[in-house]
Amino acid sequence: MKHRLLIASFVILLAFKASAQQSIKQILKGRANAEEPLSTAKEAMKLIGKEVYIADTVYGWSTINNSLKVLYLGNKKPKQALAILLKGNEIKINPKECIGSKMYVSGNVILYKNRPTIIVTDTYQLGMRIQI
Numbered sequence: 809m810k811h812r813l814l815i816a817s818f819v820i821l822l823a824f825k826a827s828a829q830q831s832i833k834q835i836l837k838g839r840a841n842a843e844e845p846l847s848t849a850k851e852a853m854k855l856i857g858k859e860v861y862i863a864d865t866v867y868g869w870s871t872i873n874n875s876l877k878v879l880y881l882g883n884k885k886p887k888q889a890l891a892i893l894l895k896g897n898e899i900k901i902n903p904k905e906c907i908g909s910k911m912y913v914s915g916n917v918i919l920y921k922n923r924p925t926i927i928v929t930d931t932y933q934l935g936m937r938i939q940i
Contacts, residue, residue: 849882849889852917852924861914862890862926869903877903881911891925899931
């Protein structure tokens with residue numbers, strides 16, 4: 809008798825968990841997709857005009873002015889595979905600390921000075937995405 813009660817409780821918990829997951833997916837409506845492709849900086853040239861999520865190593869940086877910094881991914885300048893323009897004073901990262909580390913960035917890839925570039929205007933575009 810105890811085993812039947814335990815098994816029934818287990819089945820009810822599994823059913824509740826499945827329905828809870830379904831409702832979370834409905835709430836997000838595709839905003840977080842575990843199957844979202846993760847691209848590298850070297851693939852950026854093929855992705856001009858598309859919204860992408862890229863992860864690659866930062867090889868260098870330069871400062872244009874107080875509100876514009878550039879990070880070079882995939883290789884050192886001038887052979888960088890992708891440039892990340894950090895535009896605005898709201899983005900508080902130290903480019904020196906990024907050298908040699910992996911950078912995660914999302915945004916629209918544009919062609920700027922014949923190089924693939926992503927313009928970052930908000931910190932939400934930087935960092936790991938949570939995969940659900």
